[in-house]
Amino acid sequence: MAEKSDFNQIISQALNNRFLQTALTRATGTFKGNRVRATAEIPDFENLRLQARAAKARVFDRLDHYLVKLEERVTALGGRVFWAEDEKAVMDYIIALAEARGVKQVVKGKSMTTEEIRLNPALEAAGLEVFETDLGEYIIQLVGERPSHIIGPAIHKTKEEIARLFEKRLGLKYTDDPEEMTQAVRRELRTRFFQAGMGITGVNFAVAETGTLVIYENEGNIRMSTTLPRIHVAVMGLEKVVADLDDLSALMRILPLSATGQRLSSYVSFLTGPGRNRGEGPEELHLILYDGYRTQALADGHFRQILRCLRCGACLNFCPVYRLLGGHSYPWVYSGPVGVVLTGLAHGPEAVRDVAGASTLCRSCNQVCPVMIDLAGLILELRRRLADGDPKGQWLADMAGRCLATPLGFDLAGRCLGLAAGASLDPEGQVRRGPDQLRRIGQGRCLPRPSPEPFHRSLFRGDEE
Numbered sequence: 001m002a003e004k005s006d007f008n009q010i011i012s013q014a015l016n017n018r019f020l021q022t023a024l025t026r027a028t029g030t031f032k033g034n035r036v037r038a039t040a041e042i043p044d045f046e047n048l049r050l051q052a053r054a055a056k057a058r059v060f061d062r063l064d065h066y067l068v069k070l071e072e073r074v075t076a077l078g079g080r081v082f083w084a085e086d087e088k089a090v091m092d093y094i095i096a097l098a099e100a101r102g103v104k105q106v107v108k109g110k111s112m113t114t115e116e117i118r119l120n121p122a123l124e125a126a127g128l129e130v131f132e133t134d135l136g137e138y139i140i141q142l143v144g145e146r147p148s149h150i151i152g153p154a155i156h157k158t159k160e161e162i163a164r165l166f167e168k169r170l171g172l173k174y175t176d177d178p179e180e181m182t183q184a185v186r187r188e189l190r191t192r193f194f195q196a197g198m199g200i201t202g203v204n205f206a207v208a209e210t211g212t213l214v215i216y217e218n219e220g221n222i223r224m225s226t227t228l229p230r231i232h233v234a235v236m237g238l239e240k241v242v243a244d245l246d247d248l249s250a251l252m253r254i255l256p257l258s259a260t261g262q263r264l265s266s267y268v269s270f271l272t273g274p275g276r277n278r279g280e281g282p283e284e285l286h287l288i289l290y291d292g293y294r295t296q297a298l299a300d301g302h303f304r305q306i307l308r309c310l311r312c313g314a315c316l317n318f319c320p321v322y323r324l325l326g327g328h329s330y331p332w333v334y335s336g337p338v339g340v341v342l343t344g345l346a347h348g349p350e351a352v353r354d355v356a357g358a359s360t361l362c363r364s365c366n367q368v369c370p371v372m373i374d375l376a377g378l379i380l381e382l383r384r385r386l387a388d389g390d391p392k393g394q395w396l397a398d399m400a401g402r403c404l405a406t407p408l409g410f411d412l413a414g415r416c417l418g419l420a421a422g423a424s425l426d427p428e429g430q431v432r433r434g435p436d437q438l439r440r441i442g443q444g445r446c447l448p449r450p451s452p453e454p455f456h457r458s459l460f461r462g463d464e465e
Contacts, residue, residue, distance in 0.1 A: 007354035014325040019158050024326050027155035031317040034261025035368070042257065052254045053371045055247035056239075056308040059208075063298060066208040066241050067289060073211025077273030079285035087117030090288055094119070094200070094233055095126045097286065101231060103128065103197035107189075109215070109222035110134035111202030112311055113235050113290060115147055115333040116346075119200070131192045133221035135185055142169050148327030149335065150313035151259050156326050189221070199225035199282070203236035204310075205251060206287075209244040212272045213287070216255065216265040223269050232274070232282040238294040239307040251310070258370040259312040293346040302381045306341050308371040315365035315375055321358050330355055337365035337375040344382045349389070356382045414454050 014020060039045045059066050071081040084090045098106070106128050108114070120141070123130045132141045136153035139162055140146065147153035154162070163176040172184050201222050205214040213234055215222055226232050242248050256262040275281020297303045316322045316336030327335035331351055332343040340359065344352040356379050365375040387397055403409035 007358070010329050011325060011358075014329050019161060020156055020326055021324075023156050023158045024323055026158075027149070027152055028317045028323050031151070031260065031313070035258060035314060035317070036261075038257050038261040038263065045257075048250060048254050049370055049372055051250035052310075053308060055242060055250050056371055058243055058247065059241055060239075060298060060304065060307060063238065063241070066243055067238060069208040070206055070211060070241050071289070073208065074273070074285070074287050077211050079211070079273055079287055081287045081289060084288050084290045086292065087290075090117055090235060090290055091119060091122040093286075093288060094198075095123065095128075097231070097233070098123075098126070098128055098198060101197060103231065105129045105131070105192065105196040106198045106200060107131050107133050107192055107196040107225045107229060108137075109199070109201035109217070109225045110137050110153070111200070111235060112147070112150060112333065113202050113237050114200065116292065117290070119235070131189060131196070133189055133192070133225055134217075134219060135182060135221075138185060138189070139165065145328070146333050149316055150311050150338075152313075156328065193224045193228045196225075196229045198231040198233060199227075199229040200233045200235065201225055203234050203240050203287075204255065205248055206236055206241050207243075207245060207248055208241055210272060212270050214248065214252070215269045215271070216267070217269075218260070218262075218266040220267050223267055226269060226271060227275065227281045230282055231284045231286070232271075233286045233288065234271075235288045235290055237290055237292070239309075254370045255310050255312055258310070258314040258368070293342075297345055300345075303341070303345055303378060305373050306338070306345065306378060308373055309338055309342075310370060311338075312370055314368045314370065318364040318368050320360060320362065320364070321355075325358075337379065338373075340382065341375060341378045349382045349385045352382060353386055356386070411454065418451075418454075 042048065074081050082089075082093050084093065097103075104127075106123060108120070108130060110132075114120070120130050120132075132138045134153070136155075137147070139154040139157060140148075142165060148156035157165075159176045159178060159181070162181060163174055166172045166181060166184060167174045170184070170188060172181075175181060201215060203213050204216045206212070207214070213236075215226070217223065242251060252264075252268070256265045271281075271285070274283060274285040294307060297307050313336070315338050316327075319336050322336040327339075329335070330339045330343065332339065332347065334342045337359070340352050340355050344356065349356070359376070359379050361376045361380065363376045366373070366377075369375060400413075404413060
């Protein structure tokens with residue numbers, strides 16, 4: 001996880017970064033527009049959301065059963081399954097496998113699960129050459145950064161920045177034409193697919209009934225990573241298992257609609273056993289079932305629902321905080337509302353004290369989540385747990401609660417806050433007076449001046465009249 005730094009400084013840097021603001025506006029605006037148009041064309045979209053939520057819930061009621069069933073099917077088809085409790089277990093397994101098979105080069109498809117465990121640095125430290133094959137992931141690998149967005153890892157970069165990066169790191173002639181840049185990277189990576197002894201990918205869905213791994217992509221690079229190297233390693237979070245093909249159908253429809261506004265991704269791969277079963281593809285298939293924080297979430301009554309997350313990124317595109325600050329303002333590889341929740345779950349509530357406090361709780365994330373996760377409610381729960389760990393804050397919250405629970409206390413609190421707000425605002429409604437923190441919060445905002453009479457008093461007066 002990123003080192004803790006001053007959140008006010010992070011906010012200031014993000015808001016004053018002209019290139020970042022341009023890139024965020026372009027990317028999230030495009031994702032939002034595509035999703036709105038695509039879902040409007042689906043007459044049963046809300047019903048589809050209900051089906052998708054039910055499909056995920058069905059698995060979590062018997063997660064151990066479906067995971068064991070998946071293991072049995074994959075093993076019966078000639079694959080190998082490894083259960084990894086933590087990130088070290090994943091790294092040790094892959095490094096040992098590479099050493100045993102004499103692998104020197106690895107090609108990697110886009111995978112947020114491997115970003116969670118920082119797999120690339122571990123493989124490189126073991127002497128392996130690792131090449132990200134997704135264009136966005138390749139860009140951030142060149143500059144040594146983590147993803148800024150679940151779907152678009154490099155959306156914080158403008159095309160002009162990327163052009164200069166390719167000129168410097170790859171020796172390419174400067175061009176900011178997207179097609180020319182893409183073709184240049186394709187030529188750079190083409191030979192890597194043939195030279196690599198191992199391909200590593202994530203998994204979007206794994207069907208317990210058939211042992212099938214389902215992978216979505218739009219570039220085609222993942223499909224090459226799963227077929228050309230002689231070994232395919234799929235790293236999968238436990239929550240990606242689905243019961244059967246019927247449940248898969250609803251999830252398959254809703255993921256691309258929410259992620260990129262497509263009816264279907266450009267490439268969808270169904271991998272059932274190693275390539276020798278099909279006469280083509282890898283000789284070996286290794287499925288790593290990674291836990292990390294998943295079983296912890298499963299046992300938590302509040303946070304269990306986060307395991308429904310499809311990693312579509314829709315909540316990021318609609319979040320006013322993410323759209324201004326970008327992904328690198330968050331402390332872990334996940335950003336936006338879902339990033340706050342996942343980081344708080346994996347690293348503890350204290351890790352997200354600042355970003356959880358920055359949330360507006362506008363509930364836009366809830367409205368667009370394809371599997372109806374109450375993200376705003378989970379962020380609020382993280383705030384509650386932070387307050388429980390702060391005796392002074394808890395005491396103040398309890399006192400405020402007791403005060404506001406009585407009509408007299410509520411009335412006095414409203415009057416005091418109204419007087420304070422009136423004294424702090426200038427005629428234009430901007431905060432000009434008061435503590436520094438209050439002035440920073442009000443900077444750039446025009447707030448309405450409080451009414452001299454509380455709303456409930458006007459209602460009572462109306463009754464009397």
